[in-house]
Amino acid sequence: MADTYTKADLRSILRSCNIEIISQTGTDFLCLCPFHHNTDSPAFAASYSKGLYVCYNQNCNSSGTILDLVIKLTGRNNFEAMRFISSNKMSETEMLEEELKELLDEKPEFEVFPTQTVEGAHMLLMSGAYGAKDYLLSRKINEEAMEYFQLGFSAIQKMTMVPLHSPDGVLVGVIGRSIEGKSFKNSPNLPRNKTLFNLHRAKRQGGTIIVVESSFDAIRLWQAGFPNAVATLGGSISDINIQNLNRYASTIIVMTDNDKAGRSLGETIANKLKNKNVLWARYDSLVTYPHQAKDVGDLTDEEINQCIKNAIPHFEYANID
Numbered sequence: 001m002a003d004t005y006t007k008a009d010l011r012s013i014l015r016s017c018n019i020e021i022i023s024q025t026g027t028d029f030l031c032l033c034p035f036h037h038n039t040d041s042p043a044f045a046a047s048y049s050k051g052l053y054v055c056y057n058q059n060c061n062s063s064g065t066i067l068d069l070v071i072k073l074t075g076r077n078n079f080e081a082m083r084f085i086s087s088n089k090m091s092e093t094e095m096l097e098e099e100l101k102e103l104l105d106e107k108p109e110f111e112v113f114p115t116q117t118v119e120g121a122h123m124l125l126m127s128g129a130y131g132a133k134d135y136l137l138s139r140k141i142n143e144e145a146m147e148y149f150q151l152g153f154s155a156i157q158k159m160t161m162v163p164l165h166s167p168d169g170v171l172v173g174v175i176g177r178s179i180e181g182k183s184f185k186n187s188p189n190l191p192r193n194k195t196l197f198n199l200h201r202a203k204r205q206g207g208t209i210i211v212v213e214s215s216f217d218a219i220r221l222w223q224a225g226f227p228n229a230v231a232t233l234g235g236s237i238s239d240i241n242i243q244n245l246n247r248y249a250s251t252i253i254v255m256t257d258n259d260k261a262g263r264s265l266g267e268t269i270a271n272k273l274k275n276k277n278v279l280w281a282r283y284d285s286l287v288t289y290p291h292q293a294k295d296v297g298d299l300t301d302e303e304i305n306q307c308i309k310n311a312i313p314h315f316e317y318a319n320i321d
Contacts (some may be wrong), residue, residue, distance in 0.1 A: 002051035018207035121152025
């Protein structure tokens with residue numbers, strides 16, 4: 001017979017197993033299945049009233065007890081898995097705090113941005129008019145990325161347009177950058193303090209999120225094989241976006257600009273998310289980024305890979321002179 005769990009206990013166990021909870025019913029958490037490539041509608045349900053899990057995808061059809069789930073996902077034996085589950089159970093005080101947090105931690109509201117504006121701007125960009133596509137190619141952004149991120153161009157503003165979405169994937173505005181000079185102009189009331197660029201995609205890639213500053217840097221990381229990158233869209237981060245990182249990531253790799261502001265941003269993230277595994281991208285033991293590169297946009301795909309592969313823990317980074 002399967003064990004039963006409190007809602008708070010099972011939520012803690014699932015999060016510790018890097019399972020993304022999308023929503024919940026009266027007795028179940030609905031999640032993205034960890035056993036197959038489930039990236040859209042959640043196919044996986046975990047019941048705290050029955051202590052069981054099941055995937056409703058016919059090609060997966062995984063099922064079992066929560067103990068079975070922990071064994072499969074963590075590689076622990078039966079005894080170790082029971083200790084893991086026990087360590088994730090909460091005291092009555094912790095459960096009360098968790099329930100209060102859930103009630104108070106409401107998701108921010110977003111105004112929907114018209115998709116036809118983005119679609120028209122994308123068609124104009126891909127036509128090659130005004131040299132906008134050539135500009136993006138000069139920034140090492142290829143046509144596959146232009147299509148994937150639905151990048152666009154405004155002939156009136158003479159700016160490239162990068163769509164921004166809420167954490168749930170709602171189109172909420174566009175980020176604008178001139179193709180001549182270095183000026184920026186976003187859509188009115190762009191909610192950059194409520195969401196991170198590419199978060200709605202990155203959160204579905206697992207428990208690790210890479211943080212950069214600009215949308216172009218996040219796109220370059222996608223091209224290099226890292227679809228789990230988000231951008232703060234500047235050198236600061238809001239408390240709401242700290243909460244977003246806390247909600248969707250267990251490991252955070254800081255890959256901000258190699259300057260004082262970038263380091264300050266990374267330190268803010270590390271200090272506010274002390275319960276997370278925070279790493280710093282680094283080319284080697286002596287160099288942050290090679291050839292004095294300022295940011296991801298100045299790196300090749302191979303250099304990006306090496307910087308992420310050699311990422312060091314925050315405590316080690318903090319002790320580097």
